[in-house]
Structures are given as C-alpha cells and as structure tokens.
Amino acid sequence: MTSSVRIAIDGREAVSHGAGKGRYIREIIRELSKLDHDNDYVIYSKQPLELELGANFESVIIGGTAGLRQLWLARDAQRRGCKVLFSPTGYLTTVFSRIPVVQAVHDLAIFTTPEARPALKTLISERFLLGYACNKARRITAVSQSTKNDLERLFGVPGSKISVDYLGYDHKPYHSQPAEGDEAVLKQHNLEKGQYLFYVGTIEPRKNLARAITAYQALPSKMKQRFPFIVAGGLGWHYEAIVEAAANERQVRLVGRVADAELPALYRNCRAFIFPSLYEGFGLPPLEAMACGAAVLSSNVSSLPEVIGDGGLLVEPTDITAISSAISRLLTDDTLVSSLGKKAAEQAVNFDWAKTANGVRQLLLEAAG
Missing domain, CATH: 3.40.50.2000 (Glycogen Phosphorylase B;)
Incomplete structure (x- = not known):
C-alpha cells in the first residue's frame, strides 16, 4: 500500500x-x-x-x-x-x-x-x-x-x-441552454438576446481593446445601432486611451465590473464574444463564452488557438481591417454564428x-x- x-x-x-x-x-x-x-x-x-x-x-x-x-x-x-x-x-x-x-x-x-x-x-x-x-x-x-x-x-x-x-470552468452555470434569470440580467443591462457584442476582461493595452473599438467604429451606423459593443471589466494600467476611444463611439458601453453570477447570461445571449488579445497564457473568458455557446472572435497568437480550436474566428490582432471584417461577418451571417456556437460548446467540454x-x-x- x-x-x-x-x-x-x-x-x-x-x-x-x-x-x-x-x-x-x-x-x-x-x-x-x-x-x-x-x-x-x-x-x-x-x-x-x-x-x-x-x-x-x-x-x-x-x-x-x-x-x-x-x-x-x-x-x-x-x-x-x-x-x-x-x-x-x-x-x-x-x-x-x-x-x-x-x-x-x-x-x-x-x-x-x-x-x-x-x-x-x-x-x-x-x-x-x-x-x-x-x-x-x-x-x-x-x-x-x-x-x-x-x-x-x-x-x-x-x-x-x-x-x-x-x-x-464551472460546468454548472456555464452552459449553452437558456437559464432562469437570463432575462432579468439582460433587462438590468438594457440588452436584448442576440443583439449585442460582448467583451469581459481587464481594461488594459494587452487586451487590444483600442484596436477592437476602432474596428467596431468602421462598421455601418445602422449595424452599430442594432448591435452595441458591451465592454465589461475593471480598469487596469494605461486604460486612458481605451476609455477615450470608447467615449468617441456612442455604441460602445463601458459597464465596469460585472458580477460573476451575471456572466453566464451575458455570454449566453450575446451575438458574439470579442476577445482580440495580444497575448494570453490561457484565455479563460473565451473558454467561458464558448461553454455558453457564444460565437467567439479572438486572436491567432499565444495560447488562444489552443483554447478556441475551430470554435471561433481567429484573426491577426494588430490588423484592424481583419478585426472589423470578422465582426461584420458575425453580425450578418446567422448560419456562421449558429455553427460557431455549436462548435464552441463542443470544444469547451474538453476543459x-x-x-x-x-x-x-x-x-x-x-x-x-
């Protein structure tokens, strides 16, 4: 023994x-x-x-x-x-x-x-x-x-x-099926199911939000009015340029920190999760989003391809045009979003x-x- x-x-x-x-x-x-x-x-x-x-x-x-x-x-x-x-x-x-x-x-x-x-x-x-x-x-x-x-x-x-x-990730709250309480969370944030883009993470340069916001700004006005970009998370280092970029686009909403209990509903009901980080050791937010069946747009660098697999769109994070084009695809192609959501949920169960x-x-x- x-x-x-x-x-x-x-x-x-x-x-x-x-x-x-x-x-x-x-x-x-x-x-x-x-x-x-x-x-x-x-x-x-x-x-x-x-x-x-x-x-x-x-x-x-x-x-x-x-x-x-x-x-x-x-x-x-x-x-x-x-x-x-x-x-x-x-x-x-x-x-x-x-x-x-x-x-x-x-x-x-x-x-x-x-x-x-x-x-x-x-x-x-x-x-x-x-x-x-x-x-x-x-x-x-x-x-x-x-x-x-x-x-x-x-x-x-x-x-x-x-x-x-x-x-x-915690498999109990993070799943792709509609859950009791989802509507209340959406109402609290004045959001509609499938009608917003979502990001969660620290507001800092490494997360590449300034480029993501610039890419979003390039979209047609009607598209942005229909799909606001919700940015959640606490302020990190050198956040000022990101906050300024958000202030110049009225459809970008900085909502601050979101309670852990609200995250599954926000992941589950977004049109797409946007996470074009410049570097991640792992990348927990995209994994949680995938577990909730969200289509993910992320970067083709560091660990992110390992985590996301074929459950999302991967782009060069410094290419603003590529980011903008990928966002546009996610906002206009329902079949793509549905397919990515299913693949994302399947990929997530490996973790x-x-x-x-x-x-x-x-x-x-x-x-x-």
Missing part, C-alpha cells in the same frame, strides 16, 4: 474573488479535496477559505508582510513534515523552499508583450525571480502549450520538466477543473519522490 504524502499549498491568493490566479488556486484546492482522500494537505492562506474541504486538509493562517510571509511559509512547510510544496501564484516561496516544489506558470507576458505591464511589485518579482524559480522547481505546470514553449525558449527550461495542465487538479496532483506526487 502506498504511504500518504504530506503536501503544502501556497493558497494566499485563494481568498481573492473573481478571475485570474485567485480563481485558479481556489478551483485546484476545491477539486483536490474531491478527488484525493489518500494524501494530507496543508493549505496556507491569509484568512479562512470559504471552501468545503475534506478531513485530510489542514488550514494554516499566515500573517506578516509580503516577503516574510513566503519565507515563513516555506520554513513552516518543512517543519510540518511536508514532502512537496505547490507554488501556484508566485515565485518567492519557491526561492525560499527547502523541500521540492511544483511551480505553476500562467504566462510570460512581461517578457513577450510590451503592452503587458503589471503592478510594479509583480513586475519586479517576475523579472528577477521567475527564471530562477523555474530552474529550481522540481516540476512545472504550465497552463498552455504556448506557455510551455515560452519557458523553454526564454529560460531554457527542459521540456521534460514541464507539464501542460489546461484550465477549466475541466478536475482534469487540471488531477494533473497537478500527479506532478506533486512525482516531485515528492
């Missing part, structure tokens, strides 16, 4: 709600609790997690300042007899760790895309620590083949050390958080030896 392995997880970001790394680690912990009853887990977080976890999961609350928290976590994991550490959202814990580490890497945007500039703390951390952490880690989980390729190309990390574990968590679990057990 195989003996139990004690596993430490840096869950400091698991208390963050919404998308991104916070959602990633919350879903990994949730799914590990469902599928693994043989090993013991120590979850480190800044405050109690709002997750139902099994009896083999121990929660440890850590305080202190950034940097010192990671040092304390790394040392405490060793003191508690943990044989391996999962570092899902940062790199400093990996640097400090004295036990084997499985490092998650989400993207390398700051190394590949000039338009990607995170907060100064994150920028410094990734610039100086990412390469060292990846070379020190026993194993690496990358969220896409594109990210794996970037790690090999930029840092010389052996491909044999990197596993690709795609992200997933599941349980698969992600199981892949991470296998890496942790391999790293623990």
Whole structure:
C-alpha cells in the first residue's frame, strides 16, 4: 500500500474573488479535496477559505508582510513534515523552499508583450525571480502549450520538466441552454438576446481593446445601432486611451465590473464574444463564452488557438481591417454564428477543473519522490 504524502499549498491568493490566479488556486484546492482522500494537505492562506474541504486538509493562517510571509511559509512547510510544496501564484516561496516544489506558470507576458505591464511589485518579482524559480522547481505546470514553449525558449527550461495542465470552468452555470434569470440580467443591462457584442476582461493595452473599438467604429451606423459593443471589466494600467476611444463611439458601453453570477447570461445571449488579445497564457473568458455557446472572435497568437480550436474566428490582432471584417461577418451571417456556437460548446467540454487538479496532483506526487 502506498504511504500518504504530506503536501503544502501556497493558497494566499485563494481568498481573492473573481478571475485570474485567485480563481485558479481556489478551483485546484476545491477539486483536490474531491478527488484525493489518500494524501494530507496543508493549505496556507491569509484568512479562512470559504471552501468545503475534506478531513485530510489542514488550514494554516499566515500573517506578516509580503516577503516574510513566503519565507515563513516555506520554513513552516518543512517543519510540518511536508514532502512537496505547490507554488501556484508566485515565485518567492519557491526561492525560499527547502523541500521540492511544483511551480505553476500562467504566462510570460512581461517578457513577450510590451503592452503587458503589471503592478510594479509583480513586475519586479517576475523579472528577477521567475527564471530562477523555474530552474529550481522540481516540476512545472504550465497552463498552455504556448506557455510551455515560452519557458523553454526564454529560460531554457527542459521540456521534460514541464507539464501542460489546461484550465477549466464551472460546468454548472456555464452552459449553452437558456437559464432562469437570463432575462432579468439582460433587462438590468438594457440588452436584448442576440443583439449585442460582448467583451469581459481587464481594461488594459494587452487586451487590444483600442484596436477592437476602432474596428467596431468602421462598421455601418445602422449595424452599430442594432448591435452595441458591451465592454465589461475593471480598469487596469494605461486604460486612458481605451476609455477615450470608447467615449468617441456612442455604441460602445463601458459597464465596469460585472458580477460573476451575471456572466453566464451575458455570454449566453450575446451575438458574439470579442476577445482580440495580444497575448494570453490561457484565455479563460473565451473558454467561458464558448461553454455558453457564444460565437467567439479572438486572436491567432499565444495560447488562444489552443483554447478556441475551430470554435471561433481567429484573426491577426494588430490588423484592424481583419478585426472589423470578422465582426461584420458575425453580425450578418446567422448560419456562421449558429455553427460557431455549436462548435464552441463542443470544444469547451474538453476543459475541466478536475482534469487540471488531477494533473497537478500527479506532478506533486512525482516531485515528492
């Protein structure tokens, strides 16, 4: 009988709600609790997690300042007899760790895309620590083949050390069938089913919204009046030019952050989902849109072709004419929209958080030896 392995997880970001790394680690912990009853887990977080976890999961609350928290976590994991550490959202814990580490890497945007500039703390951390952490880690989980390729190309990390574990989505709310409450969400936002374009994500240069808005502006006035462009998401860095571009087109509506509970209805009922990003480590919003049966327009770069497959239209993200032409096709060709919606839903079922968590679990057990 195989003996139990004690596993430490840096869950400091698991208390963050919404998308991104916070959602990633919350879903990994949730799914590990469902599928693994043989090993013991120590979850480190800044405050109690709002997750139902099994009896083999121990929660440890850590305080202190950034940097010192990671040092304390790394040392405490060793003191508690943990044989391996999962570092899902940062790199400093990996640097400090004295036990084997499985490092998650989400993207390398700051190394590949000039338009990607995170907060100064994150920028410094990734610039100086990412390469060292990846070379020190026993194993690496990358969220896409594109990210794996970037790690090999930029840092010389052996491909044999990197596993690709795609992200997933919650299959209960994100589906293509009409749901109770859809009409209320549309009414709240003054929208009609199939009569709007939709984007959700951070408002920042990397998402390429300025070009998307310019492409939309080139459409005939009657088309824009019928299909407003709804842009949802919080303001990121250097958002000013995007907001200015939106202000110059009355049919572009910046609606700010949208509650997670409203997203499935907005995805499900849009004419098309527009996501022409310049770079993504994975691309969770288009996956969620596809799961809801939305026709997707996205970019032919980085990880997006992996995620979208033939479930959407892919264009060169710097080609405004190509973006505009693709939007026009989606607004005028009902057969195309219906076909893409069906293909999108079929493609989306290939992604599941349980698969992600199981892949991470296998890496942790391999790293623990």
